[in-house]
Amino acid sequence: MASVLAEKPWSADAVAASEKLPVSGSQKQSWTDIAAAKKEEVNARIPSEWLIPKELLPPPSKTKVDDFVATSGFFTEREIKITASSATDITANIVAGTWTAEEVTKAFCKSAAVSHQLVNSLTYTQFPEAITAAKELDEEFAKTGKPRGPLHGVPVSLKDNINIMGAPSTIGFIAYANEREEKNSYIVDLLVDLGAIIYVKTNVPTAMMMAETVNNIFGVTTNPLNRNLTPGGSSGGESALIASYGSPLGVGTDIGGSLRLPASTTGLFTIRFSGNRLPNFDFKAGMPGQEAIISVQGPIARTLEDVVLYSKSIIDSEPWFKDPKLYPIPWREIELPQKLKFAVIWDDAYVRVTPPVRRALETTVDKLSNSGHEVVEWDNRPITKVYNLLRRLFTADGGKTIRSQLEKGEEPAPKFMDNFLQSQEICVYDLWQLQRERNQIWKEWLDQWNEIEGLDGIIMAAAPYISAKHSKYTHAGYTGLFNFLDYPVAVFPCGVIGDRDVDVRRVDEPPELNEVDKATRDEHDPNEIHGMPVGLQLIGRKLQEEKVLAMVGRVLEAVNAT
Template structure:
């Protein structure tokens, strides 16, 4: 846990200073944006066509895999692509309040270096050559940059690059934007006392999700095509869903996550993970494969040493030898029934899948998802929220509404920190539930278990993006954090479903 700021400044003054810094970094983007409309519409997605050049719109609305193809072939320069995303990110900030700082000087220097390398050597630096990637702010970035993680008292904290940034840098990435997260990092929305609330670019009266909500809003606005988020209860999947994006929550200990800044560092009951939010599935794939191909377990030894696999040998075969995929449909977790638009989206996907050769659709019966929340909610704040409360008290900042909800109004948070035997007991409850759920999954394969479900399709949440301060049901995402199953969000119109696998990704 970082030391608080070494001053007696009120939290309001700290917030004003960080906002001024953010605004200065946006003002440093060249060419400056033209004047914004006097009234920004609730749906901000039309602003780019009004205020950016045609080339900038075209670049920023191109999928990451297409950009990478053009960048590696020299058909687009990294300088041009980075400049376009810097300007669209600046506009995204005006529309959604999603940026903590832009990095125009260092990003363009990096882009020019990569362009020069391609001209000189004739080959790209790596699989991410020249691609701008945005970064959630609590993923620590070196070179003197600060990392507040949503707390005013941490405004002066800094450290070296998080390990994941070093791998992405070696692969040719350009870091150009840092994005907002909520106070405590434990909201399915994004608001803190430094920057206020980040909102949804499709409807600014609604939340962009959280805790990687700045990433969600930026990528949703197309101010980024690929960004880094983190997830302990839905923090990648919620923003991806709310903006109609692709988002991957990998298994724990799969991608390098050392070097982030947060409270409760070192807790092992519910392990946070790091992963991508992207405008395309190929963006998710290239991000994940690029990291795994560099064997990050050699530098972070707790990572699972399994290389990238393109094959699908785990899929069963039908009696004709063709691959077969058995999908369980979980439309309702038995705790909170989804709204009609969510159920409609699930049904539309199911109708499409029924016509796909080699796909079998079955109903998935949820197994004690109410118990799952009881188990995971007890494990989120084993110290009774002490570190979060201390971080807020250090500057005198007040708790945000969803901080009050998850710490003060959560009956599962103890009044005093658990003792070691209590933590052990609740951890055994976690492992017992995981075992029971595995047995439930195995039972879908019949007596011999040979034909069990391969993947579950389910909602990301009970509704579309909610109004601000109302994201209070975590069950559709935290369920899979408790089980530590990988989960991928993908868009279906404006209501994305959720794919969950019982294997390591």
């Protein structure tokens, strides 16, 4: 959660200087041995024929590896075509008889294995089981002539906290590295019923409470567009896998930006639903029982069409009959007016955006205006008070929950956990007062929205930057704000690409706002973000997910207009 929880930038050093958790003197396997064995277990499950030959393996100096599948010569032309396809096109090709589910699954198992070797994206694989399931799906289709469901034959990757029976859900803790889950999360069974093939799980940060993806078990996941940079967090394993063509469609979760930050750093699409519309009651949580800020699940993909496909398929299944926390709201078809009205938030008045992000906002606003849409400005002054309250809600237990899980695994506390571990536990009465304050801010935002007559949505950056160097993700407030408000938010690549010659710091830039703002500016390197896409957020009113996705489509029409 970066600077939502921290007043100053942190480092992802392995051990906090301020705190080392006690380690037992028993003869148990050490945490380093457990981690090494778990990494070896994942690597050992990669078939030898999918190991990248030494002569093809990119050296560390080659930072861009998202094109490896297409350009390395390690994949056949058919495999390249399959792995470059959207989930929507995969199902269409299988149903048309052009491809089989088995060959699609084999192609993505291979590309996922390659992705892991390049960017360290996976925590668990079940390649043989997936291929067997695909063969059975093909046999079923041959008999019935009908697809099992709208995701027929689509390999779907899962964030590590989604339970698969017999597999660990580590959520980045040593304590759970070898703890096998006793049953599937409901979403796993539902996806299979819809025709999907489950084949891998992906890496997360410790407790899933960080804007990067690093933990003491699997280490750091890197961004395939530039391995010097982070793919975001906490669903960073998903974004790294999908952006390197190891998956067409993934499922992640979002409690502070954990879907949107990864999507924005890798040029992908996603949506953060309002709470209690998509099933996630039986996912593993880093801070179970913390519900002042609601965690939600959602899709991440290379196309808007696939985000809609997943969202509609899940809701059409009426999951509220299985998940007791869901609202029984069916999927609603939306007819937008020809012209929309947006408010733009240029920055959050705490950390200003870096040059490529500012350029992306300005370009998007100009193109929307040129297409006949109306764009006004949103008053950003009330935003920063949300951050202090958000921080206090997340640390209300004084870090007790995270500390207990670290102690259980006898592992050192990662540096980025300091903000939890050094916090003070508050009493129930004080928590209730924080929730009252939260509710009042909800009302203030609702009133501010209503004061702008005819406002359809808000456009804001997903972060102050495209991405950041490892351990340098200084601020996740741009996304955490809307978890606090529980608004639906999509992230989309807006068509603006980082340019080393254009996206330099201005000589006349305004004064620094604070230490985090200064660190963000100082770390901006136009060479690092050259060629990388900028992702923006589109925010809607609570529970208006269908409208948000429809508005993204309309914005894309504007930004892609010639």
